[in-house]
Amino acid sequence: MSRTLSPFGSRRRSSLRSVLLCCSALLPGLAVAQDRYQLDDVILEASDEGAGAPDSQTIVATEITAGGKMSGDILDIPASVSVVTSEEISARGADTIEEVLNYTSGATTDGYGADDRFDYFSIRGFEAYTYRDGLLLGANFGGIREEPFAFERVEVFKGANSATFGVSDPGGSVNYVSKKPRAERFGSAYTSVSSFGSTEVGVDFGDVLNKEGSLSYRITGLVREGELEYPYSENDEVFVQGGLTWRPTDATELTVLVDHLDRDSVPGSGGFPIGYDFDRSSTFFGEPDYNYRGTERTTVSVIGSHDFSNGLKLSGTLRFSDSADDFGYAYVAGTSGTTVNRAFFASDGTNEGVIGDVNLRYETFIGGVESTTLVGIEASQSEASDMRYYGAAPSIDLTNPVYTGAPTSVPMYASLRTETEGQAIYLQQELNWSDKFIASVGLRHDWIDTTEWDRLAGTVESGSVSATTGRLGLTYKITPDLSVYGSYAQSVVPAGTGVEPEEGEQYELGVKWRPQGTNALFAASVYDLSKTNITRTNPVTLLSEPIGEVRVRGLDLEAKAEFGSYDLTASYSFLDAEIVENGTSGNVGNTPGLVPTHIASIWASRTWDNVGAGDLTVGLGARYNGGYYYDDSNTAGETGSFFVVDAGVSYDLTEKTTLSANVTNLFDEKHVAYGGFYADFYSPGREVQLKLSHKW
Structure with a gap:
């Protein structure tokens, strides 16, 4: 990828945006062409209860994929797992990863409020590492904000998972499952507009390409242009993903995916002076000409498998990625009377990497016991650059901000180039006694x-x-629909050169119930996890060093169900988090920053059939957070408990055309999501999104 990113200005581009707009305009013609050369239809039938239906048709998943490393029936997995399907993502109108995870037990989102440079979320009190199709992407803090429209589902694995995925924190991991071509003809398109002024069009369609049905394609993409909640923000994005799948036999499948993400999405707020209550949509203390966040990434993935039909199956995934990003803000840096102090900050980075995984699965019977063995190797290589800039910015008046323009230069304080090479071998063994133990x-x-x-x-x-790292689990199926389990698992995260890696472990007990004759899944778990060698920067030496241990004991409850005309998603989590060791900082016994004690959520919807021309669906959701401290010392301030209500309504204008509206934060609840140091960052405000979609 060749482009230059400047830390002192934003970028503009329009070629891909024009291509996708043209594609959306040509969709009716494409549909006609497909009818003219129609192949035999492939009909997918779900059971009466909906169990096992595709992710685009149900909110209740029955199996997980994990890139093939921990696949199978959710009831059989000795771990707490949540799956957010594309149907649930669509029903709630979630267009960011944080919104996707809002109703997942153990997950905390929006910890940094209006600062949305990254996908900010934690699981069971710890930062979550992310993966795509089972291969590492990295920590969500500091990483690229992913596009949910690219994924068929989002899988949340709670607890330590390094024995499965590799690098991860003990709280949990998130695996994104890419949309791949299907062996059928399908398509959808939509256009939407939001109350913040963003307009969007998107397409997702595919077909088989030959008479035998062995070759199929899929095109997924969107174009968005507009603004976010805060003044001088941007919400521009072009995303396109193309996939080609070849199935020469029933035993062999090979998929190639190519996607490109090009985003100018400026969060729009450098913070607000502490102790005030400003209007989010009209007040801005940053610098309009120095307020940008750009991301450009191209990814090529190859996913293949071959079943040797004797219990032996070979699978592999390879991904190449090339990305660049830039960022610039004028941050609020405290106040003196009516004067708002500010500071310029900018970063400019690139990353180029390749990662691959190959594994061999063997299924057989040993003395009447079903045995599944998985052995694999993984290798990765990446090269990254990171340049950072910091300097004083002109102050402005609290009551009458007068902007001074972008600086001619900002002092560089860091310029790093990092090369990383990784190799791994892994083994997983499962023994199944008559589907009971x-x-x-x-x-x-x-x-x-x-x-x-x-x-x-x-x-x-x-x-x-x-x-x-290792994991050990045992599941006992009391009935085919009810299982209990216990597990122990470890995690590891490299903390930097010259520092011992951060290590974690977790003990967990849980129960899962999928009532026979229903499409529902209920789960409960209790756990005790800890992380040691936590790394912080020593303020005297300015070097990284391990300083202590954090322990979290908790409870997760979660339900996903479809009962006739009703859909339900509900969760509750209790987190008892404590700093057990903390060097000489004096934080022992405190609660770690940004970790609440109670989080809960519920989303319920009902569908009325044949209301006028079509079906009417109304959904209402509520999210509760018991509040948290801003830092580990528990002295910089805290946010009180808060309650957020979301809503959605959709109406089928025809059998294949739907008009919908989704509202996040219906009552415009407002709190300081992060602050207490030099500035406050407010929580996201109310947003209304109207969408018109059509399927064929």
Whole structure:
């Protein structure tokens, strides 16, 4: 990818946006052409109860994929798992990953309020690492904001998962499952407009390409242009993903996916002076000419498998990614009387990497016991650059802000180039006694070598991590619809060169129930997890060092159900988090920052059939957070408990055309999501989105 990113200005582009707009305009013609050369239809039938239906038709998933590393029936997995299907994402109108996870037990979102540079969320009190089709993307904090429209589902694995995925924190991991071509003809298109002034069009269609049905394609994309809630913000995006799947036999499948993400999405707020209550939509203390956030990424993925038909199956995934991002803000840095102090901050980064995984699965019977063995290897290599800038900005008046324009330059304080190489081997073994007792064990060893060049200091540092992690689980199926389980799992995260890796472990007990004759899943779990060697920067030496341990004991409850005309998603989580060790900082016994004690949510909807021309669906949701401290010292301030209501309504104008409206934060609830230092960042306000969609 060739482009130049400047830390002192935003970028504009229109070629891909024009292409997608043209594609959406040509959709009616494409549909006609498909009818003219129609192939035999492929009919997908779900059971009467809806169990096992595609993710685009149900909110209740029965199985997980995890990129093939922990696949199978959710009832059989000795771990707490939540799946957000594309049907649930659509029903709630979720267009960010944080909104996708809003109704998932154990997950906390919007911890940084209006600062939406990244997908900010945590699971069971810890930062969550993310994966796509089972391959590592990285930590959500500091990473690229993913586009939910690209995914068929989002899988949330709670607890330590390094034996399965590799690098991860003990709270949990999130795996995004890409939309892939289907062996059928299908399509959908939509256009939408939001109350913040953003307009959007999107398409998702595919077909088989030959008479035999062995070759199929899929095109998914969207174009968005407009603004966000805050003044001088942007909400522009072009996303396009194309996939081609070849199935020469029933035993072999190969898919190639290519996607490109091009986003100018400026969060729009550099914060507000502490202790005030400003209007979010009309007050701005940043600098309009120095307020940008750009992302450009191209990804190529190859996913393949071959079943040797004797219990042996070979699978593999390979992904190449090339990305660049830039960012610039004038942050609020405290107040003096009616004067608002500010500071310029900017970053400019690139990342190019390749990661691949190959595994062999063997299923057989040993003495009447069903045995499944999975062995695999993983390798990765990446090169990243990171340049950062910081400097004082002109102050402005609190009551009458007068902007001064973008700076001619901002001092650079960091310029790094980092190369990372990783290799891993893993083994997973499952033994199933008559579908009654299911024992599983996993072992993984990772080797990670990192070399970092400090281009300002002219120094080079290298570090290596060699770590073994494991997991052990036992499931007992009381009935075919009710299972209980217990598990132990470990996690590991490299903390940087010259520092011991951060390590975690978790003990968990749980129960899952899928009542026979219904399309519903209920789950409950209790856990005790801890993370040691937590790394912080020493304020004296300015070097990273391990300083302590955090422990979280908790409870997760979750329900997803479809009962006739009613759909229900509900969750509750209790987190008892404590800093057990913290060096000399004096935080022992405190609650870690940004970790609430109670979080709960419920979304319920009802459909009325044949109301006038079509069906009418009304949904209402509520999210509760018991509040949290802003930092580990518990002295910088805290947000009180808050309650947010969401709503949605859709009406089928015809059998295939739907008009819908979704509202997030219906009553415009407002609180300081993060603050207490130099500035406050408010929670997201009310947004209304109207959408017209058509399927064929």
